[in-house]
Amino acid sequence: MHAYRSHTCADLRKDHVGQTARLSGWVHRVRDHGGVLFIDLRDHYGVTQLICDPDSPVFAEVEKLRSEWCVRIDGDVKARADSLVNDKIPTGEVEVFIRDLEVLGDAPELPLIVFGDQEYPEETRLKYRFLDLRREQMQRNMTLRSDVVASIRKRMWDQGFREYQTPIITASSPEGARDFLVPSRLHPGKFYALPQAPQQFKQLLMVSGFDKYFQIAPCFRDEDPRADRSPTDFYQLDLEMSFVEQQDVFDTAAPVIAGVFEEFGGGRKVDAPAEWPQIPYKTSMLKYGTDKPDLRNPIEMQVVSEHFAGSGFAIFAKLLENEGTEIRAIPAPTGGSRKFCDRMNVFAQKEGLPGMGYIFWRQQSPDSIAQERGISVKEVNALIKSGEIVLGNEAAGPLAKNIGPERTEAIRQQLGLGVGDAAFFLGGKPSAFERVAAKARVTIGDELGLTDTDRFAFAWIVDFPIYEADEETGKVDFEHNPFSMPQGGMAALEGDPLAVKGYQYDLACNGYELVSGAIRNHKPEIMFKAFEIAGYGQDEVRRRFGGMVNAFTYGAPPHGGCAAGIDRIVMLLADQDNIREVILFPMNQRAEDLMMDAPSEPLNEQLMELGLRVLPREE
Secondary structure (H helix, E strand, O other), X not given: OOOOOOOXXXXXXXXXXXXXXXXXEEEEEEEEEOOEEEEEEEOOOXXXXXXXXXXXXXHHHHHOOOOOOEEEEEEEEEEOOHHXXXXXXXXXXXXXXXXXXXXXXXXXXXXXXXXXXXXXOHHHHHHOHHHHOOOHHHHHHHHHHHHHHHHXXXXXXXXXXXXXXXXXXXXXXXXXXXXXEEEOOOXXXXXXXXXXXXXXXXXXXXXXXXXXXXXXXXXXXXXXOEOOEOOOEEEEEEEEEEOOOHHHHHHHHHHHHHHHHHHHOOOOEEOOHHHOOEEEHHHHHHHHOOOOOOOOOOOOOEEOHHHOOOOOOHHHHHHOOOOOOEEEEEEEOOOOOHHHHHHHHHHHHHOOOOOOEEEEEEEOOHHHHHHHHOOOHHHHHHHHHHOOOOOOEEXXXXXXXXXXXXXXXXXXXXXXXXXXXXXXXXEEOHHHHXXXXXXXXXXXXXXXXXXXXXXXXXXXXXXXXXXXXXXOXXXXXXXXXXXEOEOOHHHHOOOOHHHOEEOEEEEEEOOEEEEEEEEEOOOHHHHHHHHHHOOOOHHHHHHHHHHHHHHHOXXXXXXXXXXXXXXXXXXXXXXXXXXXXXXXXXXXXXXXXXXOOEOOOOOHHHHHHHOOOOOOOOO
16 A cells, blocks of 8 residues: 555545545544544545544544644545435545554644634735645635646647747846846846846747747736735736737637636636727726726716816816816716715715715605795695606706706716616816726726626727826826837827827726737837837937847847736636735735745845845935
8 A cells, every 4th residue: 555545535435435545634623522533634635534433543642633733544434324424525425434543744733723714814824824725715726726827728739829938037128117136146236137027038039930929927026016916926828929910819819818717717607709899998998997997897987077067066167177177977877875975975085085976866756846836745746646747857966956957967868877876976187086986986886786796807908008298297208018019100100109009908807907918019110219209219229128129120020919917817716806815925015925034134145245235225
């Protein structure tokens, strides 16, 4: 027999009854039923119930076992009584009577309990991650991650891609975040960088004639942490193709992403790739306030500035006198109660705004008609009964009173709302309120039950602007990826830079950016012009991107690609709100590894060898 096991803790079935089995694993739970000990033994594959009583030659040793001790047992496979069968586990029809026991590794009192689903502080979970990972949910998450990566690899190979590995130690390159720098021992005073993405290398592979590349690539960015972003490193499906246009990339990436969500989505609806809308960036920002909209929520914002210009609501009327300002409405079907409107007003205040204007529509009351017509309520009721008066809707709320019935009715009709509905309003320069508007839209959809939570909804966001201007200085710089081909090529760069759109695209799913990519700018003369507009001369471009610029002078093919975030994909599939739940050994919110004590102070000998000196940070 094998030294440690004849079966895993998920293998034994009723047809093994009467056999001898050897199992190894961790003591999941111990129960003492009046001198008869029941032990749930767990390994990566499952759980088997063990039983031991005074007839066992190792009963005294078994009595000493505690949670999470690692043990090896030999025993007889027995059938459970019908009334004791556990249908929740595959081994639930049998149990193993312990005949021999070896403790492979004991354990002191645990800082966190593996059995059950108790909540622990994140700091505790990350410091003792090796214990946290033993928990059932974490085992499922990490197994899911492994299976997703394997599925992605197979789907890419099936489409004719090959996987190539690009360097981990490379040159610093601006990708929109800070680099992690690595000092060179052989070249004092110079630094390598960990790649933010394999961007330049995968483009160089296209110049090298490899045509279809992919990689499950590690990426390193010194970023501030968020719930959906790791502060140090992450993995992405990185792909690039030669002789393609934007739609070719969509047609390649979409079946891979959709297939993974269909395979691992637990039966939730996945829209077919042909149904994924292509939404221009400008439209997405207007309707949803974000470039990663959650389309499970049907709410779409609209511009309603015309209804407030010159109105009795002075705050919005005066705002609209300033250039670049507008008023947007967030429709709230079924949200037409003062209680809900007040709740959303509190939401806006928590987001740092004075409040959020609202109108809600309700059925007209006999009182309001009586007041409007100057007759008694009794007379109104009689007219309603005779059919001469049909109760319609009326607008309510402070904002409605200020702008009057004609304007509120025009707003209602534009938004397609009716009795029992509401609308919320934000105004100013869009860049100042879009973030809050986007959060308000999501909150409204969730609270009113409008969001279809049993679905994965995808959308391509296209036509990103290449440039943006600083609001204070007016200086033009890149807003998005500087390596994107401008739509219209060189001719587009001769006009207004802020009007230039790139062949750049993202794939959004349920409010997260899953994929980002572009058709690349492979012509040196267009690249130099694009960087010149952003204030970078040819010498600086050659210094920063010399390898790629040089390669592009030797017959570079048109090419494009994208990258999909593995961590976010698994986070969505696992129904987790925090990306650290699907990463084996993540950092905490301060980018610290509590388990390995990183970052740590270097030894003086290491600093001397590298020719470095650490200066104390000024307070």
